[in-house]
Amino acid sequence: MKAMQEPACEHSVKNNNHKGCAKPKPKPGEAAGGCSFDGAQITLLPIADAAHLIHGPIACGGNSWEGRGSLSSGSNLHRYGLTTDLNEQQIIFGGEKQLRDAIRGIVDRFSPPAIFVYSTCITALIGVDLDAICRSETEKLGISIIPVNSPGFVGSKNLGNRLAGEALLDYVIGTAVPPFESKWDINLIGEYNIAGEIWDIKELLNQVGINILSKITGDGRFNEVRWAHRAKLNMVVCSRALINMARKMEEKYDIPYFEGSFYGAKETTLSLQTIARLLNDKELIDRVYAFTNQEEKKLDQEISIHRKKLKGKRAVLYTGGVKSWSIISALQELGIDVVGVGTNKSTNEDIARIRERVGKDVELIESGGAKKILQTFRKEQGDIMIAGGRNMYVALKEHIPFIDINQERHDAYAGYKGLKKLAEQLVNSLENPVWQMVKLRPPWEER
Known part of the structure; x- marks a missing residue:
């Protein structure tokens, strides 16, 4: 095959x-x-x-x-x-x-x-x-x-x-032409608009004049996928699983590609600057560098209070594939120490990227499900669990603060706006008064 x-x-x-x-x-x-x-x-x-x-x-x-x-x-x-x-x-x-x-x-x-x-x-x-x-x-x-x-x-x-x-x-691709084209048309490959993230990414790109020609496939339309071959650049968003599409479009249509992420301010800035650099337009490069500097300064002020509350908190991250390393960058920018990472659906390259971000001593959870996650959480004295919805009830039963990071979630965490949202959700989860209440002895035991 x-x-x-x-x-x-x-x-x-x-x-x-x-x-x-x-x-x-x-x-x-x-x-x-x-x-x-x-x-x-x-x-x-x-x-x-x-x-x-x-x-x-x-x-x-x-x-x-x-x-x-x-x-x-x-x-x-x-x-x-x-x-x-x-x-x-x-x-x-x-x-x-x-x-x-x-x-x-x-x-x-x-x-x-x-x-x-x-x-x-x-x-x-x-x-x-x-x-x-x-x-x-x-x-x-x-x-x-x-x-x-x-x-x-x-x-x-x-x-x-x-x-x-x-x-x-x-x-599909190559069977139609777009009604209009611009000099800064790109495709996003591997972004599925979970919780509306592609809308925030599109807003970011539009602010500097970059146009998404085809969304492959989040909030996509059949006809726009048909004319994806007319883009000037492909960005593979956090997903090597669709790297075959980007490579073949480069071979067949001469469209260059790169892999990037919009999770975390640094990754977002790097992705925007890489797009500008590969489109090779000085006007766009200057515009993007000015915009990213402005957005990072603005974000630093907006999440400064959250950073103080999150600094030194210990998180266990259990999610497969690219999120196992791309979310780490966002958490570290907020001052959180990632002490355990799930790798059950990650490739060797994903694991290498995890190691680059958290070092060789971090606990890698290859398999074992809820039992292994809880063992890691207790061993590493974690403060919060960040995982998929299937582990939510495990966290609730064990009285562990929890954030849902998988495809069923309802909060968008991409871009500068997404990092601010993630910071707010983390603080809300950690400071929820229910965690103090569950530690209280029941009234009948106090007699």
Whole structure:
């Protein structure tokens, strides 16, 4: 499979068995916490005006309305849980008729510009020719019906991200031109608008005159993804999982790319300045450097009180992939010591970046779930846990202050505004009066 080997990701070439890279022969259970099907949906579902149809049993359609925190400024079609809902008989005799009927039903009801059709473990195993069906329905119906061949058993969530990127490259990007272009057009790749973060990033970029030509894919629209090949620069936002898309667009369309982050003031400044430098325009460079200096000074004043309260606090960060290192920078700017970091979905490069930021002595939590997190928290005498929603109830039961950092969250932490919001949330969590109340002895024990 072409997505298994990615030249721009050194680990998929040098160490094919590394946890977090694509594997040609995954073992049962290794996709726990995110399979390829899940990864493909994470990448493509934020294209808000397209329909997303799951070809398989109803259990694979669990990601329906409000299933993710990827927000849209317009259409909500992406939030519908559309599935062919194959039963046992259809699985035995083939589900082609159900798929064609579902596609036509979606067209009649919603009239979307495109339909993404996702294969699942079941439909891949019984040999459904998804490509041929989508091709014939595209010709008959006159809209784009795009096959996404990412059944869960082929590998990890990161591989699913890459397979989704391949689908966009093969069927979408390069099929239209934008109504207007500017000299500072860029694409954001790998930003999914969790809690509306892309809106804050867009506001930042617009203040210096940089235009986001295509959002891939947070708050995205199908047509704008089609003309992504006309951008002057690609920024891969905290996600090596879509590095294949950036590399291939550089090869095919001569669009340079770089990897950056908008978590923390320093990372935000670096990303903005890198964009200006790669666009190679002196006017833009001068404008960006003046703007970032101004925003950093303003932010220092706004969060100075929060820094005093957070200085020296000890945090355990349990989140996978790129957030395991990109959030560290933001926490350190607030004076927080990160004493434990989850690496269960991180690549070798992610772990190397963690080490650069926190040193070699920090506790790395590779696996073990809640039990291991609590052991680390107690051993390192932590003050707050920063993790995904699935660990929230563990923190509450153990009377531990908690911040949700994963895709289900409702607070945006990107950019200068996001760092201020993060500081406020951390202080609010640590100073919540409930933590003093739970330490009190119950009245019947005081007698």
